[in-house]
Amino acid sequence: xxxxxxxxxxxxxxxxxxxxxxxxxxxxxxxxxxxxxxxxxxxxxxxxxxxxxxxxxxxxxxxxxxxxxxxxxxxxxxxxxxxxxxxxxxxxxxxxxxxxxxxxxxxxxxxxxxxxxxxxxxxxxxxxxxxxxxxxxxxxxxxxxxxxxxxxxxxxxxxxxxxxxxxxxxxxxxxxxxxx
Amino acid sequence: xxxxxxxxxxxxxxxxxxxxxxxxxxxxxxxxxxxxxxxxxxxxxxxxxxxxxxxxxxxxxxxxxxxxxxxxxxxxxxxxxxxxxxxxxxxxxxxxxxxxxxxxxxxxxxxxxxxxxxxxxxxxxxxxxxxxxxxxxxxxxxxxxxxxxxxxxxxxxxxxxxxxxxxxxxxxxxxxxxxxx
Numbered sequence: 001x002x003x004x005x006x007x008x009x010x011x012x013x014x015x016x017x018x019x020x021x022x023x024x025x026x027x028x029x030x031x032x033x034x035x036x037x038x039x040x041x042x043x044x045x046x047x048x049x050x051x052x053x054x055x056x057x058x059x060x061x062x063x064x065x066x067x068x069x070x071x072x073x074x075x076x077x078x079x080x081x082x083x084x085x086x087x088x089x090x091x092x093x094x095x096x097x098x099x100x101x102x103x104x105x106x107x108x109x110x111x112x113x114x115x116x117x118x119x120x121x122x123x124x125x126x127x128x129x130x131x132x133x134x135x136x137x138x139x140x141x142x143x144x145x146x147x148x149x150x151x152x153x154x155x156x157x158x159x160x161x162x163x164x165x166x167x168x169x170x171x172x173x174x175x176x177x178x179x180x
Numbered sequence: 181x182x183x184x185x186x187x188x189x190x191x192x193x194x195x196x197x198x199x200x201x202x203x204x205x206x207x208x209x210x211x212x213x214x215x216x217x218x219x220x221x222x223x224x225x226x227x228x229x230x231x232x233x234x235x236x237x238x239x240x241x242x243x244x245x246x247x248x249x250x251x252x253x254x255x256x257x258x259x260x261x262x263x264x265x266x267x268x269x270x271x272x273x274x275x276x277x278x279x280x281x282x283x284x285x286x287x288x289x290x291x292x293x294x295x296x297x298x299x300x301x302x303x304x305x306x307x308x309x310x311x312x313x314x315x316x317x318x319x320x321x322x323x324x325x326x327x328x329x330x331x332x333x334x335x336x337x338x339x340x341x342x343x344x345x346x347x348x349x350x351x352x353x354x355x356x357x358x359x360x361x
Contacts, residue, residue, distance in 0.1 A: 115342050128350045133358050149330055150337050151345040159358050163349040165333055173326040177319060 005080075005088045010095025013076045017096075018103065026070045027100035030093045033065070033073065037090050048086040057081045107135035112143040113152040114164065129156065 017026040037044050043064075047057050058078050065074055073093075080089050101108060109129055111117075117125070122142060129138050133156070149165035 113342075113346070114337075115339070117346070121343070121346055124346075124350060128353055132353055132355050149334050150342055152349055154349075154353075156358055161349065161353060161357060163345065163352065165337075165345075166330070169326055169330055169333075172329075173322055176322045176325075 005085050006091040006095045009076055009080060009085075009088070009092040010099060013072060013092065013096045014099040014103070016072050016076075017070075017100065020072065022070065022072070023100050023103055026072055027097055027104070029068075029070045029073055030097050030100075033069065034090060034093050034097070044087070044090065047081065047089065054081055054084075057086065101139075105134065105136040107133055107138045107156060109138060109140045110143065110155040111140055111152055112145050112148065112155075112164075114144070114146055114148040114150050116144050117142055117152075125154070129154070 013026070013030075014023075017023045020026075046052060046060065058081060061074065061077055061081065065077075076092065077089055080086060080092060107129060111122075111125055122140070126138050126140050129135070129140065147166055149169070151163040151165050151168075153164055153167075154161040
């Protein structure tokens with residue numbers, strides 16, 4: 001049910017933004033609002049609180065985002081509050097951002113390495129990802145995890161490339177344990 | 181004084197004369213008639229009584245003989261029964277012994293089976309426990325070896341090696357890497 005809500009509303013917002021020709025601006029605002037929700041979790045709790053009336057919630061929403069947020073985002077958040085799906089707002093926005101990034105051919109990748117990569121290495125990784133995908137821009141977040149020992153793990157959408165020594169050692173250990 | 185008067189009247193004390201003979205004869209006849217009369221009157225009752233007595237004795241004798249025969253019959257039966265009882269006793273004892281032996285064998289067999297089952301179970305458990313311990317030791321050795329390998333590699337790995345691994349990883353990535361298969 002929750003998955004359906006986020007898919008339906010996320011798709012609806014995406015379609016509306018695309019029809020209005022404002023995918024990038026709406027996506028950027030959605031990301032800003034998501035960051036605000038992340039930094040101020042109490043704000044989302046207020047919007048989901050059962051003892052606060054929907055009209056009051058809409059008033060709070062308008063007073064906070066009314067003058068700055070895109071009307072499409074404001075409308076979708078109000079619709080979610082009306083339908084008592086306030087807690088789904090971040091997930092709907094996430095779904096929308098994912099769809100918008102795909103539309104804008106912006107890839108989002110997460111690269112975890114055992115040691116801090118140099119800027120040159122980061123560029124190499126970024127370039128490789130751009131060369132092997134259809135994305136025109138690539139957002140890459142680099143994470144350092146010494147437990148990997150060596151190599152790295154690249155996550156792109158639902159795909160993972162794992163060349164870490166930690167995983168290789170794990171495979172070797174499993175092979176020994178299973179006797180394979 | 182009286183005796184003297186009789187003697188004086190008859191002139192004798194014991195005179196064997198015709199009178200005496202007549203008296204004796206008369207008295208004899210009288211006695212005979214008396215016997216006949218009494219005999220006539222008493223012979224039948226006495227005879228009947230004797231007859232009854234005889235019959236009774238005879239009946240008693242016959243009854244005694246019958247009782248004796250019955251007793252002999254009973255004794256025979258009793259003896260036969262005793263013999264039967266003896267036989268029955270032997271059969272019961274034999275049956276009891278047979279059953280006892282059978283029960284004994286059954287108990288022994290059951291005990292043997294139980295012992296075999298317990299032993300098999302114990303052996304199985306011991307084997308499982310042995311296998312479990314072996315597996316635990318093996319897992320422990322592999323864990324330690326894996327951890328040691330990780331430590332050794334961590335200590336040995338150089339920035340050049342890291343760079344090489346990075347390059348190898350990038351070289352492995354192709355267009356098909358991100359496609360859904």
